[in-house]
Amino acid sequence: xxxxxxxLGCGTFKYPKSIGIDSSKNSDADVxxxxxxxxxxxxxxxxxxxxxxxxxxxxxxxxxxxxKEMHRVTKPTGKINIIVPHFSSQxxxxxxxxLRQGFSSLLFYYFQTTSGNPDFGKIDFEILKINLxxxxxxxxxxxxxxxxLEFFANKKPLFCEVFWIYWFGGFDEIEFLVRPIxxxxxxx
Amino acid sequence: xxxxxxxLGCGKSKYPGAIGIDNNKKxxxxIxxxxxxxxxxxxxxxxxxxxxxxxxxxxxxxxxxxxxxxxxxxxxxxxxxxIGPHYTGSxxxxxxxxLRQGFSSQLFCYFISENEYEKFGKxxxxxxKVILKKGKTRxxxxxxxxxxxxxxxxxxxxxCESLWGYWFGGFYEIEFQLQPIK
Numbered sequence: 001x002x003x004x005x006x007x008l009g010c011g012t013f014k015y016p017k018s019i020g021i022d023s024s025k026n027s028d029a030d031v032x033x034x035x036x037x038x039x040x041x042x043x044x045x046x047x048x049x050x051x052x053x054x055x056x057x058x059x060x061x062x063x064x065x066x067x068k069e070m071h072r073v074t075k076p077t078g079k080i081n082i083i084v085p086h087f088s089s090q091x092x093x094x095x096x097x098x099l100r101q102g103f104s105s106l107l108f109y110y111f112q113t114t115s116g117n118p119d120f121g122k123i124d125f126e127i128l129k130i131n132l133x134x135x136x137x138x139x140x141x142x143x144x145x146x147x148x149l150e151f152f153a154n155k156k157p158l159f160c161e162v163f164w165i166y167w168f169g170g171f172d173e174i175e176f177l178v179r180p181i182x183x184x185x186x187x188x
Numbered sequence: 189x190x191x192x193x194x195x196l197g198c199g200k201s202k203y204p205g206a207i208g209i210d211n212n213k214k215x216x217x218x219i220x221x222x223x224x225x226x227x228x229x230x231x232x233x234x235x236x237x238x239x240x241x242x243x244x245x246x247x248x249x250x251x252x253x254x255x256x257x258x259x260x261x262x263x264x265x266x267x268x269x270x271i272g273p274h275y276t277g278s279x280x281x282x283x284x285x286x287l288r289q290g291f292s293s294q295l296f297c298y299f300i301s302e303n304e305y306e307k308f309g310k311x312x313x314x315x316x317k318v319i320l321k322k323g324k325t326r327x328x329x330x331x332x333x334x335x336x337x338x339x340x341x342x343x344x345x346x347x348c349e350s351l352w353g354y355w356f357g358g359f360y361e362i363e364f365q366l367q368p369i370k
Binding site: 095096098112167 | 297350
């Protein structure tokens with residue numbers, strides 16, 4: 001069976017064989033739509049929801065709503081892949097259209113807190129993987145060194161973030177692979 | 189011939205000889221206007237457009253528009269000086285009226301990115317110089333040390349930001365010296 005993939009904010013680099021949504025007419029999107037207004041698909045539709053360097057461009061007041069929409073359209077067995085600038089990056093504060101300058105590894109912790117989160121117990125995500133990434137340069141030695149840093153950072157991203165994140169110029173990207181938790185007894 | 193200078197968000201320390209715009213009536217502005225709505229001057233008007241510690245106070249959604257407006261009102265041979273908090277500095281995160289918490293040396297790369305910028309090819313800036321600055325203290329030796337750090341940082345602001353920007357407490361300010369490409 002073919003996998004149903006959705007790419008939010010696909011731009012001109014759409015995820016292969018996915019349905020792309022973007023607010024820009026100059027993109028490769030199949031659906032021109034502003035995801036701040038929601039994801040125009042029924043519930044439990046996609047096996048894979050992918051979004052790369054998009055969530056930092058939306059109105060910060062809509063971020064939780066868009067994450068909830070991603071939770072909604074993903075099948076219970078599906079996965080969500082989010083790539084955004086890391087808070088320690090140089091790229092986050094570089095782009096003048098970034099409305100949020102970066103994300104940390106504890107982003108999804110919000111959904112597990114009872115205070116300040118009116119959706120507690122209804123919406124949750126299981127974190128499958130968190131990946132901090134450095135950019136790459138033209139130099140082999142630097143790239144080798146960066147791979148080495150990534151290896152240690154991704155042993156324990158939180159420890160890296162609270163202790164040594166700024167020692168080597170921060171990390172450019174953070175990638176989350178998560179699964180929406182639906183219909184578990186706790187989440188009825 | 190006297191050069192015509194514009195100071196955006198001049199506050200009470202207007203650039204000498206400049207026409208000042210500010211949205212605050214208590215400022216030294218010649219024109220009380222909110223630049224989020226644009227710059228109320230015709231195209232190619234100014235030899236220098238100066239803005240210091242202003243663009244971090246505007247609605248982040250309006251930032252690209254205001255940079256485009258600055259591009260528009262500057263003469264083709266004119267210059268733009270833009271000073272703002274650096275993202276590594278504590279000042280950026282200190283002021284409760286900052287709507288954006290700092291700028292990096294790569295800000296103007298956005299305008300030369302074909303994939304990102306919708307008006308790509310129409311509007312861009314030549315970055316003549318990027319200067320990272322530490323704050324100053326009362327202690328002579330600390331200032332001397334800061335001078336040395338600034339010297340090293342400004343050999344390559346990009347390398348500094350992506351490798352050692354946070355080693356000595358970050359940088360307070362970033363200054364861009366630009367020319368509009370028309």
